[in-house]
Amino acid sequence: MSRHEKAADLKGNRTILRKRALVAACSAALFASFAIQAQEAPVGQAAAATDAEKTDTQKPEEKKDVETLGTVKVTGIRHSIATSLETKNESNSIVEAISAEDIGKLPDVSIAESLARLPGLAAQRVNGRAQVIAIRGLAPDFAASLLNGREQVTTGDNRGVEFDQYPSELVNAVTVYKTPDAKLIGQGLSGTVDMQTVSPLSVGERKINLNVRGERNSFGELNDGVDANGYRVSASYIDQFADNTIGIALGFAHLDSPFQEKHYKAWWWGGSADWFPADGIPGKPPGADMLMGAEIWARSADQKRDGLMGVFEFKPNDEFHSILDLYYSRFDQKETMRGIMWSQDPWTGNGVTLSNPRTARSGNVDVVTGGTVNNLEPVVRNDYNHRKDDLFSAGWRNTWKFAETWSVMADLSYSTTKRKQSIAETYAGIETVDGEGTVTPVLDSAVFDTPLSSNDFAQFAFGNDYSDPQRVLLSDPASWGHDGRIEAPRLKDTIKAFRVELHHDLDFGPFVGWDVGVNLSQRDKEKTSTVYFANLKNGRTPVAVGGDVLVSPTGLGFAGIGGVLGYDVNAALAKYYDIQQNMSDGDYQKDFTVTEKVRTFYSKVDIDTDIGSSVRLRGNVGMQIVRTDQSSVGFNVNNIDNLAAVHAGKTYTDFLPSLNLVADFGEGRFIRFGAAKTLARGRIDDMRAASNASVAQTGASAGLWSGNGGNPRLKPWRAKAVDVSFEKYFGEASYVALALFYKNLDNYIRTQTVDYDFTGYTNPNPGGTPPVSNIGTFSTPVNDKGGYLRGVEFSTALDFGEWTPALDGFGALFNASYTESNINPSGGDTSQSEQTWLPGLSRDVANLTLYYEKHGFSARINERYRSSFRGEIYSLFFSRAYTTVLADKQTDLQLGYEFGEGSALSGMSILFQVNNLTNSPYRTVQDSQFAGGASQPLEYNEYGRQYLLGLTYKF
Numbered sequence: 001m002s003r004h005e006k007a008a009d010l011k012g013n014r015t016i017l018r019k020r021a022l023v024a025a026c027s028a029a030l031f032a033s034f035a036i037q038a039q040e041a042p043v044g045q046a047a048a049a050t051d052a053e054k055t056d057t058q059k060p061e062e063k064k065d066v067e068t069l070g071t072v073k074v075t076g077i078r079h080s081i082a083t084s085l086e087t088k089n090e091s092n093s094i095v096e097a098i099s100a101e102d103i104g105k106l107p108d109v110s111i112a113e114s115l116a117r118l119p120g121l122a123a124q125r126v127n128g129r130a131q132v133i134a135i136r137g138l139a140p141d142f143a144a145s146l147l148n149g150r151e152q153v154t155t156g157d158n159r160g161v162e163f164d165q166y167p168s169e170l171v172n173a174v175t176v177y178k179t180p181d182a183k184l185i186g187q188g189l190s191g192t193v194d195m196q197t198v199s200p201l202s203v204g205e206r207k208i209n210l211n212v213r214g215e216r217n218s219f220g221e222l223n224d225g226v227d228a229n230g231y232r233v234s235a236s237y238i239d240q241f242a243d244n245t246i247g248i249a250l251g252f253a254h255l256d257s258p259f260q261e262k263h264y265k266a267w268w269w270g271g272s273a274d275w276f277p278a279d280g281i282p283g284k285p286p287g288a289d290m291l292m293g294a295e296i297w298a299r300s301a302d303q304k305r306d307g308l309m310g311v312f313e314f315k316p317n318d319e320f321h322s323i324l325d326l327y328y329s330r331f332d333q334k335e336t337m338r339g340i341m342w343s344q345d346p347w348t349g350n351g352v353t354l355s356n357p358r359t360a361r362s363g364n365v366d367v368v369t370g371g372t373v374n375n376l377e378p379v380v381r382n383d384y385n386h387r388k389d390d391l392f393s394a395g396w397r398n399t400w401k402f403a404e405t406w407s408v409m410a411d412l413s414y415s416t417t418k419r420k421q422s423i424a425e426t427y428a429g430i431e432t433v434d435g436e437g438t439v440t441p442v443l444d445s446a447v448f449d450t451p452l453s454s455n456d457f458a459q460f461a462f463g464n465d466y467s468d469p470q471r472v473l474l475s476d477p478a479s480w481g482h483d484g485r486i487e488a489p490r491l492k493d494t495i496k497a498f499r500v501e502l503h504h505d506l507d508f509g510p511f512v513g514w515d516v517g518v519n520l521s522q523r524d525k526e527k528t529s530t531v532y533f534a535n536l537k538n539g540r541t542p543v544a545v546g547g548d549v550l551v552s553p554t555g556l557g558f559a560g561i562g563g564v565l566g567y568d569v570n571a572a573l574a575k576y577y578d579i580q581q582n583m584s585d586g587d588y589q590k591d592f593t594v595t596e597k598v599r600t601f602y603s604k605v606d607i608d609t610d611i612g613s614s615v616r617l618r619g620n621v622g623m624q625i626v627r628t629d630q631s632s633v634g635f636n637v638n639n640i641d642n643l644a645a646v647h648a649g650k651t652y653t654d655f656l657p658s659l660n661l662v663a664d665f666g667e668g669r670f671i672r673f674g675a676a677k678t679l680a681r682g683r684i685d686d687m688r689a690a691s692n693a694s695v696a697q698t699g700a701s702a703g704l705w706s707g708n709g710g711n712p713r714l715k716p717w718r719a720k721a722v723d724v725s726f727e728k729y730f731g732e733a734s735y736v737a738l739a740l741f742y743k744n745l746d747n748y749i750r751t752q753t754v755d756y757d758f759t760g761y762t763n764p765n766p767g768g769t770p771p772v773s774n775i776g777t778f779s780t781p782v783n784d785k786g787g788y789l790r791g792v793e794f795s796t797a798l799d800f801g802e803w804t805p806a807l808d809g810f811g812a813l814f815n816a817s818y819t820e821s822n823i824n825p826s827g828g829d830t831s832q833s834e835q836t837w838l839p840g841l842s843r844d845v846a847n848l849t850l851y852y853e854k855h856g857f858s859a860r861i862n863e864r865y866r867s868s869f870r871g872e873i874y875s876l877f878f879s880r881a882y883t884t885v886l887a888d889k890q891t892d893l894q895l896g897y898e899f900g901e902g903s904a905l906s907g908m909s910i911l912f913q914v915n916n917l918t919n920s921p922y923r924t925v926q927d928s929q930f931a932g933g934a935s936q937p938l939e940y941n942e943y944g945r946q947y948l949l950g951l952t953y954k955f
Helices: 003-025 032-038 047-055 060-067 076-090 100-105 111-115 569-576
Strands: 095-098 121-126 129-135 143-147 173-177 191-196 207-217 229-241 246-266 293-314 320-343 353-362 365-376 379-402 406-433 439-441 444-449 459-462 472-474 484-508 511-536 550-556 561-567 577-581 592-611 615-639 642-666 669-680 691-695 705-709 717-730 734-757 775-799 810-821 844-854 857-866 869-874 880-885 888-898 908-915 922-925 937-942 946-954
Touching: 076 095, 076 717, 076 775, 076 810, 076 844, 076 857, 111 121, 111 129, 111 173, 121 857, 121 869, 129 143, 129 191, 207 246, 246 320, 293 550, 320 550, 320 561, 379 561, 379 569, 406 511, 406 569, 459 561, 561 569, 569 577, 592 642, 691 775, 717 775, 880 937
Parallel strands: 143 191, 615 691, 705 775
Antiparallel strands: 095 173, 121 129, 173 191, 207 229, 207 946, 229 246, 246 293, 246 937, 293 320, 320 379, 353 365, 365 444, 379 406, 406 439, 406 472, 406 484, 444 459, 484 511, 511 577, 511 592, 550 561, 592 615, 615 642, 642 669, 669 717, 691 705, 717 734, 734 775, 775 810, 810 844, 844 857, 857 888, 869 880, 880 922, 888 908, 908 946, 922 937
């Protein structure tokens, strides 16, 4: 027998023994038999296909015999842990894994919550739910996201996948690659998330599952007309035909989830800076900072998501295997927001004053924390936002084996998404209108208490009643020049790819396999944004809202305010307003198209050998050659009357070597090592061609070009990475691991002002001062100096019953990571302030799960924690901005019971879940430059607890 055959036989025997113990124990679990599909899948291919090749050559009766072997019954969460650990154990890369049991049973609305529990991963909450994922301290744009090994489009502005688009019920397993290899197409710089659907032929029997859960938010109904109750239903069907040569898997998941938010945000704090007028606010203590405006509102949404999954598999013999997988998701969110906002800075124009101030020391300055602010003109807001996302992915892979040791694979894939959104805001205030139509604002005073603690809502008490429909009129209280505003962004993202790969089994020294292939892909991302102003009829005359449009007032008691006027925004827009398109320079700059044509050539050699008599060494070494041709089209916005299309781009080549080695010392002891060069292409909005350029007509800069915009010639982030992991596995569902990583970023993308050649731009003032030169200054993203990112991760899973029978059924999972970097996104040295940290970098991330499962009963509680970080948010006028998000804890609870075999209710289980058990708030603070070195509380939101009660039936 050759060395290759011996190594394969040894590996196969070990794998079969482990799988028999697992499969025999878990036949009662819904996804038990196909959760194993995640184990040791070829990188860049769906793990489901590999498992089909491993198992579907067995006849059904042979599989039944295998399932009866084994004496240790491992079910529920212990089975899922064992399955995930086997994936981690057998991989040649450093990976984290989730099995179907994890995804299906934990109280997860989407894959995002499941991912957030893995070592070194952290979720950012958007609208109260986990949405985007940071891996090892790097923002979502540094990671890659795949479905069955294929790169996925994104519904957001950039590359970070919004994982709330993927229902947890339809994804069979997830593998997160922290070290890449040459076959991993579309790999990220921080890591690669590969979501996998099921292989029906690997299941080997018919499976049907039905699930229904009712849902309620603890806040009830914050806004009239938006229900606090919802539900989730899902169904799956898996079957095989024609002597187990044809397989089909179908899945459907519907989510109707209520969203409720209590929101407070300080607009900004100021008063101590040199540029602030010394006597700008009479009554304010000299040199003290104070609140300069705020907003308080209640937001409610009806979130609906429909997901469909289909897998069609055909394997008539050992030589040919074909699998077609389809995925579709539609997300539809209708959101109502009602609240109040006001400005109280010295430029407001109403002569704001302060009386009875109270102060406290914060950092280097005094801060006004209470008193009475006078001469305010609050704005009552009623908004309606509608967002609809459609996402579709399809992949068709065919594998042919020939000459025993040779095979060829061809893969064709398509992924596309469309987002349509409408953000409508309308304004009202207390005004008086005389017989001649003169509008006079009614000013107000507010008693306020704004403690420096970030642990609760600030409190305000106004003198006027802003829920009175006779006094609160539709108008423009803040003199913004319009009575309402509507923005309608549109986004489309498409990836088309074709891949061919040749594989050959080797028996040459330590080398056991060789792969060579090419992947051709094209990505097109388009975004447009149209802005409309809504102005009241009859010359913008303020008007009271009629009874046919009114709804019940919205209470803001959580911030001390009794309530605000409520009305149907769509009905009001139709009845009282004229709507006309109104685009500014900044609005036109949001429009762009970015195209990326990527050709990836790769080769990889697999290693499997023995070192002496006690150490087995396996792994791979390979290389990718990546040729990228990127371009963008956008507007050169000289002024509204002079728009010119700009087209620009760049072509570049990268060489990405990779090495993965695993030393197996036996008895569950492993040391893993990875080294690679990786890249992540720049943010798509940074690569847009849209710009604003003009020639100064007067002053010292007369005749000189200047402008700002994107950079279609931007090169990617590039890094060299080294990883090492020490791991010990014991029992079926227990392990402990310590991992160290170091990434050296060759460059970092920052916005800077650079010298620029404006050749091709049109002078927007042909009759004015001509340009003296085509060279000027331009503010744009550029590739600048990089730095390091390094960290340590500890993780463990403990099945307490493996130590003593008295604790049988009890267990725990725990992981913690620490990450640091010397990269300052703004340039310069990194200080201890969070404002100089990389976006997405939380220095400390931790997760703890305690569970009990025995005799059908189950209970588990999970808490995930991430320390403060710079998070990306939607800011004013739907633009993107960064803010400092404070440390966050999220606690989830699940209780359940599964009826056993022999019971009249066999196959049925009951689940009770509570998400956000402690009603954890979302908190941000203001950057310190406005507050003399102190970071004042900025935003405080609560989302309530989410209760779910449901039934699952499987047969």
